[in-house]
Amino acid sequence: MLQQTQVKTVIPYYDRWLRALPTVHALAADQQTVLKLWEGLGYYARARNIHQSAQIIVAEHQGQFPATLAQAIALPGIGRTTAGGILSAAFDQPLAILDGNVKRVLARLVALPVPPAKAIAHLWQLSATLLDAAHPRDFNQAVMDLGATICLPKQPLCDRCPWQPHCRAFALHLQTTLPMTETRTPIPRKVIGVAVIWNDQGQILIDRRKQSGLLGGLWEFPGGKIEPGETIEACIQREIMEELGIEITVGDRLITVDHTYSHFHVTLNVHHCQYVSGDPQPIECDEIRWVTLAEIDQYPFPKANIKIIEALRSLPAPRQSI
Numbered sequence: 001m002l003q004q005t006q007v008k009t010v011i012p013y014y015d016r017w018l019r020a021l022p023t024v025h026a027l028a029a030d031q032q033t034v035l036k037l038w039e040g041l042g043y044y045a046r047a048r049n050i051h052q053s054a055q056i057i058v059a060e061h062q063g064q065f066p067a068t069l070a071q072a073i074a075l076p077g078i079g080r081t082t083a084g085g086i087l088s089a090a091f092d093q094p095l096a097i098l099d100g101n102v103k104r105v106l107a108r109l110v111a112l113p114v115p116p117a118k119a120i121a122h123l124w125q126l127s128a129t130l131l132d133a134a135h136p137r138d139f140n141q142a143v144m145d146l147g148a149t150i151c152l153p154k155q156p157l158c159d160r161c162p163w164q165p166h167c168r169a170f171a172l173h174l175q176t177t178l179p180m181t182e183t184r185t186p187i188p189r190k191v192i193g194v195a196v197i198w199n200d201q202g203q204i205l206i207d208r209r210k211q212s213g214l215l216g217g218l219w220e221f222p223g224g225k226i227e228p229g230e231t232i233e234a235c236i237q238r239e240i241m242e243e244l245g246i247e248i249t250v251g252d253r254l255i256t257v258d259h260t261y262s263h264f265h266v267t268l269n270v271h272h273c274q275y276v277s278g279d280p281q282p283i284e285c286d287e288i289r290w291v292t293l294a295e296i297d298q299y300p301f302p303k304a305n306i307k308i309i310e311a312l313r314s315l316p317a318p319r320q321s322i
Contacts (some may be wrong), residue, residue, distance in 0.1 A: 003082075004043055004262070013041055015253025020200035023064050023092055028054035035217055035300035042303065043262070044215055049077025067091055080124075085144075088136040096127040097140050106130075107179035108151060111168035117181045164219040189265040193235035194223035195273040196312065204312075205275065206299065207244070210286050214261060219299040221270065221308055222285075232269045244288065246278035255311040270308050 001010040001017075017037055021027045027034065027195050038047035044233045053075040057065060065086065072083035084095035090204050098106075103116040106126050112119055132139040156175050158164055169175045185218050197205040206219050224239035226232060233250040240248050257268040280288050291299070293312055301309065 001041065001046070008120050010016060013037070023056050024057055024065075027051065028058045031217060036298075039300045039302050040306070044218060044302075046077060048211065048217055049075075052076045053078065065090065067093075069093075069095060085140060088140045089179060092135075092137045094131060094133040094136040096124065096131050096143070097200040098124055098127050099144060100146050101151070102127060104153065104179055104234060105143055105147045105151045105163075108156070108169035108175055109163060109167050111174055112179055113171055115182045173258045187260070187264055189267065191267045192223050192269065193226050193232045193239060193272040194268045194308070195236045195240055195248065195250070196219050196221055196254055196270060196308065197240070197246075197273045197275050199275045199290060201290075203292055204296070205244070205280060205288060205290055206286040206296070207282065207289075208299075210284075215302045217286075217300075220302060220305050223268070223270075226269070230269065233307070236271055237275065240273070243284040244278075245281040245283055247276040248273040249276055255308060257304050257307045259307075266304065268304055268308070270311070273291060 001014055020033070020037055028051065031048065033048050033070045035044065038044060041047075049051075057063060058076060061071070066075070067087065069080075069083055069087060072078055072087060073080060078086075081097050081099050084097040085099070087093040088095050088097070098120070106112070106123050107119075110126065116123060116149050118225075127143075128270055130139075146161070146163070150161050154176070158167070160172050161167065161170075164170055167175070169178045185192055195205075199205070205222065207222050208219050209215055209217060211217055221235060222240060222243055224243065226235040230238075236250050237248060240246060250273050252272050254270045254272055255268075257266075257270065259266050259268070282288050293309075296309055
């Protein structure tokens with residue numbers, strides 16, 4: 001949970017998680033429960049990977065986390081840093097780590113003259129060389145905490161740092177400019193037409209995304225990318241026919257949602273739609289369901305879609321026809 005996410009954000013999720021899934025067997029049981037508990041944390045591949053890893057641990061390791069580096073790295077979503085962190089913390093094994101905090105500490109310690117991404121092999125070697133093999137659990141935790149609390153990204157507290165006498169960046173007055181950063185390309189924006197499709201029974205059509213991709217396994221309101229020169233309404237009608245094989249009429253705008261993911265911005269143009277004809281098919285998704293607004297909380301949705309649900313709940317009841 002702490003990958004790419006701050007501690008203060010994670011804590012309430014972590015507490016709910018442990019109450020709902022207290023054992024690896026509980027974690028391995030149902031992916032939709034896992035995704036619902038993860039809802040809002042983002043980077044949903046982490047949730048899919050931890051669920052799949054739990055299934056492997058139960059099936060192949062008798063419910064015990066594997067105690068070798070090779071076996072740990074073989075689990076979905078676990079790389080060298082995560083495996084080293086787990087095995088040193090849980091089993092006190094002398095394995096180095098290289099998370100974001102550690103990279104920053106080491107880059108400053110040696111005044112790394114290139115961005116860390118261009119010197120990963122060198123940083124791994126440095127981390128392994130510095131590791132206290134007699135106390136790897138304490139050492140790895142200490143270096144991570146040093147980066148999290150003292151060797152901060154923008155205003156490092158060098159006067160409180162136990163490594164200050166050995167730090168090349170401090171000696172060269174470069175602690176606020178290191179580590180070097182790479183120039184990033186502008187984040188692209190995707191403009192999407194989204195359909196809230198109602199039937200005559202007051203139900204809404206939702207679909208579950210395929211397992212691959214950023215939001216794999218989550219439910220959503222169907223739609224797709226607006227093509228050049230295409231109106232929002234035309235986009236929604238086309239996408240619904242291509243993805244679900246049904247005809248709809250597009251009605252009033254419900255809401256426009258702007259959201260930023262790690263690698264792109266998205267604008268969701270959401271319209272009320274009315275089901276007309278055809279048998280809904282999961283052509284571009286794993287599953288489709290008609291649900292009521294009261295039932296919709298049972299399903300895990302991406303954060304941007306939560307805003308759509310909130311907008312739907314703000315409508316007068318019963319919902320006015322479109």
